[in-house]
Structure formats: structure tokens, C-alpha cells
Amino acid sequence: MSITITLPDGSNRQYDASTTGYQIASDIGPRLASAAVAVTVDGEPYDLHRPIDRNASVSVITENTEAGRHVIRHSAAHIMAQAVLDLFPGATFAIGPAIDDGFYYDFSVERPFAPDDLNAIEDRMAEIVAADQPFERSELSIAEALETFADHPFKVEIIKGVDADEGVAGDTVSTYRNDGFLDLCRGPHLPSTGRLKAFQLMRAAGAYWRGNEDNPQLQRIYGTAWESKKALDDYLNMLEEASKRDHRRLGVDLDLYSFPSELGAGLAVWHPKGGTLRRAVEDYSRRTHAAHGYEHVMSPHLAKADLWETSGHVNFYRDAMYPAMELDRGSHGKGQDYFVKPMNCPFHILIYKARSRSYRELPLRLFELGTVYRYERSGVLHGLMRVRGFTQDDSHIFTTEEDLADELQRLLDFVLMVLRDFGFDEFEADLSTRPEKYVGDPDMWERAEAYLASALETADLSYQLAPGEGAFYGPKIDIHIKDALGRRWQLSTIQVDFGQPENFELEYATNENTRKRPVMVHRALLGSVERFIGILVEHHAGAFPAWLSPVQATVVPVADRHNEYATAIGDRLVEAGVRVEVDTADETVGEKLRNAITQKTPAILVVGDNDVENKTAGVRMRGEDKEARGVPIEKVIADLVELVAPPR
RNA sequence: GCCGGGGUAGCUCAGGGGUAGAGCAACGCACUCGUAAUGCGUAGGUCGCGGGUUCAAAUCCCGCCUCCGGCUCCA
Incomplete structure (x- = not known):
């Protein structure tokens, strides 16, 4: 019997009903066949050697795509579980998915894994890869599967679970066997273990079964796997680069902030340079809010x-x-x-309520750099990214429902402007809609959700719908940025609130002198100033745009006799509004230069005999290894003034 | 909070029951130098905190604090 296979380009080919994805890929070309790890058949993932027995659209999944790596990583997880079960008699295994950049598998073992165990497991995995064992798929009835996995209670729970998604589909489940190792799995998998070309185990950690603290804690091993040694190396280099950019390390190197243990967990102190950076960020925030119709307020802690x-x-x-x-x-x-206070909103509401409000003064936009304190469990604290006291660029907008759509549109434009000004240009948004438990009128919810969606569309911002993920009091938009390393961070949030105006019985007088309830919008653009600065540090690797740099220029005298001239230039620059340091240390030019470069100063001015005589300076800009000699000092100052100007 | 791994000089790290170590940084002296580390010298430590074992603890044991990687949650 013959079947028709439709390829992604729309072309058709005839095959016997026992053909496989591998056969199809081979017919297209040998290179495709060797890069193929699986196929999709009418959108459903299939192993390369699983027979295709019907007319279908087939597309080949190659190893250098995200879908292909997913297959590689899932197979790597199996091989790791196989190694662990080999090496740790009595171990039982739970769940082992592919994740971004790698995979993990959770085990229940007698004692937690030690770092040395990972090496042994890795070695065993290498043996399994070298043995090139084929992955063989088969399907079992639920009853058969329960019997097969009777010794592995977590597998039994998965098989029984109606919502579980690990290989469960209808009345049967699929399993994969390679050599003596059998796992419950939906697949697809690589044809054989030998196709796993590059992997590394990363770390072991405790993890609760199904992420729930009431459940037993399992031991998780994280690994990464790639289509080639080179791709693995690139990834490991990226991690290395990320750790060089770590804001906690740069905080020490650049003398920005610290976390003295005497203070307590999750609490930071800001050193002069960090304070300067932070003030630049906060001043920008105050300025732009004032320019966008916000009024500054303050409230106690x-x-x-x-x-x-x-x-x-x-x-x-x-x-x-x-x-x-x-x-x-x-x-x-x-x-x-x-x-x-863990939030600023109640204070802003009290300001609204301080007197009767008219429709004429809405939208009322109250802004505060408000410092809030939230108790975070000790295990989750992380540098500036997750702290127990932080400052939000927080605002509460009180508006009529009629003005809500316009206001949201304005707001979204404002958010994007601010994020772009800080050097971010890739954005993604989530729109979270009405959850099961909610307050307010469902029609109002729908309208607000529609306003948020249309604001996103008008701003041409791609977004994902997160149905039911809204807060109980209103729908929201979260905006994520991608940093220089491609990592995603949630920064801004815009939340419509139908609840608080009700709780506090807020009203305004309409033009007909009736009383109506305003709608509130909570919003933060940078989110937490502390966290935002942590992200900025990592995004720019400490080499901040000049307007944010704590030190914008360093003046380096060549010898002692140039100190006076260097200091005079420093004074001129301070007058011109440039943050400048004059390095009169008893050191060589090379050393002083090196220090300024290491501190990522945007501009370095070197002055020697010629410069004193001609009223000039040597100018070396960050990132350039050639300097300009003999630049007239008036031009230097004018250039620097331009360089350090904030975006607005 | 839970699981695992750490905490030795300002930083990065070695050492591991019997006088505490290196490199960088700091300080002093000399050098006065033109675009990424001049040389010599000096100082710096309750070895995270508290208790215990021991003739003797930085080292072994217990408790606590704190950091790192996860689980969970979120700015």
C-alpha cells in the first residue's frame, strides 16, 4: 500500500506504508539525514525510525534547532537516569524533562548526590553513549505500565495522574527502552545513545516532587546537552561571560554596593559610586515622570x-x-x-481620599520612589535581584473608566520609552486575564482586558496571553526585556485594579454632579530600582552608558609636574557637570590608565608636557584602543558635556 | 523554610590537631614616566559567631549567622 507524504514546501512524495522519517530525510539529502533527530507527522513528534503508515505532512527536526535540541536533551536525561540507576542501587526516578539550555532528572536516593557522584555519573553516561544503544519505543496499556513500573512509585503516580503529561495519552502509555533501561516517556528520542554528541552535568540540588513543599524532596541533577562540542563550548563560554558580568562581583570590582553580613540577609548598602549610579537612575525617573503628567508624593514606611x-x-x-x-x-x-509597608498603594489612596475629587482632575497620577519591605524566605535572596527591602518607581493612576483605554496607551508608550533610554530594545509582554476568583464586574474585566490588548497592539509589542493569570483585583500586563546575553527579565508591570477603589470607597464627582467610582492602575516601570540596577550592571557588564557612569572621565597626568594642569582640567569638567576623577597617584601612566580602563570609565584624558604647553589633552574613549592626541581642551570639554548628557 | 556546597588578609584562593601562607590591593621609599601592571620594602588575620572534645582546635563535634546553586514565589 502506498501513502502520500507532504513536505513543508508543499511537495508530495509516494512511499510504502512502512516508511520512516529517516527514509524521507535520506531521500531529500544525506546531510539532512545525518542532521535529523526526529520528525513531526501532522504536527505530532515521531522518532526517526517510527513507521509512518498514513498520508501525512512530515517535517524533519534537525539537531541545530530548539526542537532538535529538545530531543537531544530529553534523550540525555534518559541516559543520565540510566547511569544513576546503574550506579545507585535502590534509586528510583521521578521526572526528567528537557528545559531551556539543558535537562534535569529527579531521583529518590538514599543519600543526596555529592559533587564527585556527578563525575562518576558522567563517566557512566559516556560509556552508554559509546555503546550506541538504540532507543526502542513501545506502547503499553495502563495496566501493563502500572505493573512494569510497580517499583517506581513516582512513575506509578504519573501513570495514574489524569493531568500528567509524561507519556500519558488515552488508554496507553509509551515507553522507551535502550539496553536494560526502560522509562515511561512520550518521546521522541534520538535513534540511539551514540547520537548524544556533547553533554555535561552541571549541578545537583534538592527539588520537591511536583514543586510542592508538602511533597517529599527529591534529588535533582541538572545537565546540559548540545548538538555539537562547539555548541556546548559556546554555551559554557556564555555562562562564563555571565559570571564575569555577575552584578555581585561587579559590585565589588566597581565599588558600587555591598551586602555586609552585619546588616542581615537581603539588605544592601550603597557605596558612593553605586549611590551616584542610583541617583542618576532615580533622577531620570523623577524627571520623566514629571514630564509625563505625574505628581510626586511621599509616604511613610x-x-x-x-x-x-x-x-x-x-x-x-x-x-x-x-x-x-x-x-x-x-x-x-x-x-x-x-x-x-510591603506596597505603596494604600498611602496613595489616602492622598486621593484627602478631599473630594472631581472628574476634572482625573486621571490623577501619583508617583513615588517608594521603599517597601517584603519578607522573603532566606533561600530565595539573591544579590540585588531579590532583596528584602527595595524601592519601586511606583505610581497609582486614578482614572474614569472612560479614560482608561487612552491612559493605558499613554502608559505603555511611556514604559517603552523609558526602557529604551536605558539601553534595552527587545521586549516581550504577557497579558494576564481574569482568574477564577475575582472581584468586580465581569464586563468591566473584559473591557479592561480589551484595552490592555489594544494598547499592546498599538504599541506593536508582541505579547502572550496568560489566561486566568491576572490578580484577583484586575488584569495586568507584564513587560520583559532581553538583556545583552539574551536572558529575559520581567521589569515593568501595569495592573488594572477594580478592588481597591471598592475597598476604600473611592469616588469622584462627574460633570453631572453624580458620584462615580474611579478605576485604579498600579504600575512600576523599572520595577525595583535595586533589581533594575542589578540588571543594568549585568546588561552593560559594568560599562554603563556615560550618563549613568559613576565616573565619567578620568584625568591622568603623565608625571607629577602635570598634576596642577590635570587638576585644573578636572575643575573645569566639574563646572561643566561632568563626574570626573583626577588620578594623581604616584604611579606610571600605564598603571593609571589600566586602573581607569578596569573601572570602565567612558573617557580617559592623558596630559603631559605638550598638553600643558598647548592647552590640549590626549583622549582615549572606552572601547577604543587608539587615542587622540593633542585635542584642544575646549573641544574636549564640549565633547564630554555632550557625551554625558542623559537621554532626556 | 527545605536539600547540597562554602565562609582563612580588602579581593581571589592554598593549607588542615602543635608559631597562619601566596598573588593582587593597601601603606612607605625610590623612580617622573605619553596610552593596559616600575622596583624595593612594610603592615595587615580571635581562620564567620558561640559552645563542646583535647595537654593543645583555624583544623574534630554540636548549634547559630551568612554566602553560593536549586525547589517555591515574585519587583
């Missing part, structure tokens, strides 16, 4: 428990709040509980 009860935080957010402090306790009576 504490408020009475009553306020947090009205706002719902005590009910919904208490886990992340610091415990209450009882103040003003009299000699017999009970005092008043106060909470440190």
Missing part, C-alpha cells in the same frame, strides 16, 4: 494595621509582610499594631 486590613493586605499578603509591631501600649491597655 509604617502604617496602622487598620489600613492594611481595609486594603486587604493583612488577609492576602500577610506572609510577605514583616510581623506587626505593637506601639503606644499604655500601662494597662492594648497598643496599636503597625506594619512596615
Whole structure:
């Protein structure tokens, strides 16, 4: 019997009903055949050697694509599990998917894996790869599978689970066998273990079964696998580059901030240079908000428990709040509980409520660089990226529902402008819609979701829908940026809130002198200033755009006798608004230059005899290894003034 | 919080029951130098904190703090 195979280019080929993806790939070309790791048949992933027995559209998955690497990594996970089960008698295995950049597998073992164990496992994996064992697919009924995996309780749970997605489809499950190792798996897999060309185990860690702390903790091993040794090396180099850019390391090298253990976990102090950087960021934020119709407000760090009860935080957010402090306790009576603020919104609401509001003053945009404190569990703290006290560029917009669409559009334009000004130009957005538990009118929700979507479309921002992921009080947009290493960070968030205006009974007077309830929008552009600066440091690898650099220019005198001239130039630059250092250290030019380069100073001015005589300087810009000699000092100053100008 | 690995000079790290080590940084002296490390010298440590074992603890044991990698959550 003959079947018709349709290829992605629309062409058709005739085959026997027992053909395989490998056969088809080979007919197209030998190079494709050797790069192929699997195929899709009418969109469904198939092993290369799994027979295709019907008319279908087939496309070949090659090893150098994300889909291809997914297959490679999934097979690598199997081979690792096989090695672990070989080496650790009594071990049982749970789940082992491919993930971004690699794979992991979770095991239940008698003792946690030690670093040396990973080497042994890697060696065993290499043997399995060398043996080039074919992966063989077969299908079992649920009953057969339960019997087959009776010794592996986590597999049994997966087989029984209706929602589980690991190889479960209808009445049967598929398994893959290579040599003596059998795993429950949906596939597809590489044709054989020998096709795993480049892999490395990365680390072991504890992980809860299904990510739930109430479940037993398993031992997870992370690995990475690639289509070639070169691709693996590139990835390892990227990790190396990332660790060189680590904001915690650069924080020390560039003297920006530190995390003294005397302070406590998750708390940072800002050194003068970090303080300067942070002030540049915050000044920019204040300036641009003022220019975009925001009014600056300020609020204290504490408020009475009553306020947090009205706002719902005590009910919904208490886990992340610091415990209450009882103040003003009299000699017999009970005092008043106060909470440190985890959010700024209730304060801004109180400002709104301070007097009656008219439709004429809406949208009212209240802005604050508000420092909030959230209790984060000790294990999750991470440099500036995850701290226990941080400052949000926070704003609450009070608007009529009629103005909401326009306001969201303006807001999104503003967000993108700000992120671009800091050097980010790749964005992705998530639109999170109404969850099962929600407050407010469903029609209003739908309208707000539509406004958010249309704002995204008008801004030409690609976005993913996250159905049901909105907060209970309103839908939201989250904006992610991609940094210089291609990593994705969530920065901005725009959240519509139907709940708080209700909680606080907010109103405004309409043009007909009736009372209506405003809609609130919570939004933060940089998110947390601390975290944002951590991301900036890593994105720019510490070589900040000149307007953000703590030191924008360093003046290097060639010898002692040029110190006076160098200092005079420094004074001129300070007057012109440039952040400058004059390096009069008793060192060679080479050493002083090296220090300034290591500190990633945007501009270095070297001055010697010729410069003193001619009122010039040698100018060496960051990233260039050729300098300009004898530049007239007036031009140097004018150029630097231009260089350090903020984007707006 | 849980699992694993760490904490020795400002930084990066070696050492491992019996007088605490290196490189860089710092400080001093000499050198006065034209685009990525001048030379010589000096100083610097309750070996994270507390308790225990021991004639003796940085080293072994216990507890705590803190950092790193994960789990979970999010700015």
C-alpha cells in the first residue's frame, strides 16, 4: 500500500506504508539525514525510525534547532537516569524533562548526590553513549505500565495522574527502552545513545516532587546537552561571560554596593559610586515622570494595621509582610499594631481620599520612589535581584473608566520609552486575564482586558496571553526585556485594579454632579530600582552608558609636574557637570590608565608636557584602543558635556 | 523554610590537631614616566559567631549567622 507524504514546501512524495522519517530525510539529502533527530507527522513528534503508515505532512527536526535540541536533551536525561540507576542501587526516578539550555532528572536516593557522584555519573553516561544503544519505543496499556513500573512509585503516580503529561495519552502509555533501561516517556528520542554528541552535568540540588513543599524532596541533577562540542563550548563560554558580568562581583570590582553580613540577609548598602549610579537612575525617573503628567508624593514606611486590613493586605499578603509591631501600649491597655509597608498603594489612596475629587482632575497620577519591605524566605535572596527591602518607581493612576483605554496607551508608550533610554530594545509582554476568583464586574474585566490588548497592539509589542493569570483585583500586563546575553527579565508591570477603589470607597464627582467610582492602575516601570540596577550592571557588564557612569572621565597626568594642569582640567569638567576623577597617584601612566580602563570609565584624558604647553589633552574613549592626541581642551570639554548628557 | 556546597588578609584562593601562607590591593621609599601592571620594602588575620572534645582546635563535634546553586514565589 502506498501513502502520500507532504513536505513543508508543499511537495508530495509516494512511499510504502512502512516508511520512516529517516527514509524521507535520506531521500531529500544525506546531510539532512545525518542532521535529523526526529520528525513531526501532522504536527505530532515521531522518532526517526517510527513507521509512518498514513498520508501525512512530515517535517524533519534537525539537531541545530530548539526542537532538535529538545530531543537531544530529553534523550540525555534518559541516559543520565540510566547511569544513576546503574550506579545507585535502590534509586528510583521521578521526572526528567528537557528545559531551556539543558535537562534535569529527579531521583529518590538514599543519600543526596555529592559533587564527585556527578563525575562518576558522567563517566557512566559516556560509556552508554559509546555503546550506541538504540532507543526502542513501545506502547503499553495502563495496566501493563502500572505493573512494569510497580517499583517506581513516582512513575506509578504519573501513570495514574489524569493531568500528567509524561507519556500519558488515552488508554496507553509509551515507553522507551535502550539496553536494560526502560522509562515511561512520550518521546521522541534520538535513534540511539551514540547520537548524544556533547553533554555535561552541571549541578545537583534538592527539588520537591511536583514543586510542592508538602511533597517529599527529591534529588535533582541538572545537565546540559548540545548538538555539537562547539555548541556546548559556546554555551559554557556564555555562562562564563555571565559570571564575569555577575552584578555581585561587579559590585565589588566597581565599588558600587555591598551586602555586609552585619546588616542581615537581603539588605544592601550603597557605596558612593553605586549611590551616584542610583541617583542618576532615580533622577531620570523623577524627571520623566514629571514630564509625563505625574505628581510626586511621599509616604511613610509604617502604617496602622487598620489600613492594611481595609486594603486587604493583612488577609492576602500577610506572609510577605514583616510581623506587626505593637506601639503606644499604655500601662494597662492594648497598643496599636503597625506594619512596615510591603506596597505603596494604600498611602496613595489616602492622598486621593484627602478631599473630594472631581472628574476634572482625573486621571490623577501619583508617583513615588517608594521603599517597601517584603519578607522573603532566606533561600530565595539573591544579590540585588531579590532583596528584602527595595524601592519601586511606583505610581497609582486614578482614572474614569472612560479614560482608561487612552491612559493605558499613554502608559505603555511611556514604559517603552523609558526602557529604551536605558539601553534595552527587545521586549516581550504577557497579558494576564481574569482568574477564577475575582472581584468586580465581569464586563468591566473584559473591557479592561480589551484595552490592555489594544494598547499592546498599538504599541506593536508582541505579547502572550496568560489566561486566568491576572490578580484577583484586575488584569495586568507584564513587560520583559532581553538583556545583552539574551536572558529575559520581567521589569515593568501595569495592573488594572477594580478592588481597591471598592475597598476604600473611592469616588469622584462627574460633570453631572453624580458620584462615580474611579478605576485604579498600579504600575512600576523599572520595577525595583535595586533589581533594575542589578540588571543594568549585568546588561552593560559594568560599562554603563556615560550618563549613568559613576565616573565619567578620568584625568591622568603623565608625571607629577602635570598634576596642577590635570587638576585644573578636572575643575573645569566639574563646572561643566561632568563626574570626573583626577588620578594623581604616584604611579606610571600605564598603571593609571589600566586602573581607569578596569573601572570602565567612558573617557580617559592623558596630559603631559605638550598638553600643558598647548592647552590640549590626549583622549582615549572606552572601547577604543587608539587615542587622540593633542585635542584642544575646549573641544574636549564640549565633547564630554555632550557625551554625558542623559537621554532626556 | 527545605536539600547540597562554602565562609582563612580588602579581593581571589592554598593549607588542615602543635608559631597562619601566596598573588593582587593597601601603606612607605625610590623612580617622573605619553596610552593596559616600575622596583624595593612594610603592615595587615580571635581562620564567620558561640559552645563542646583535647595537654593543645583555624583544623574534630554540636548549634547559630551568612554566602553560593536549586525547589517555591515574585519587583
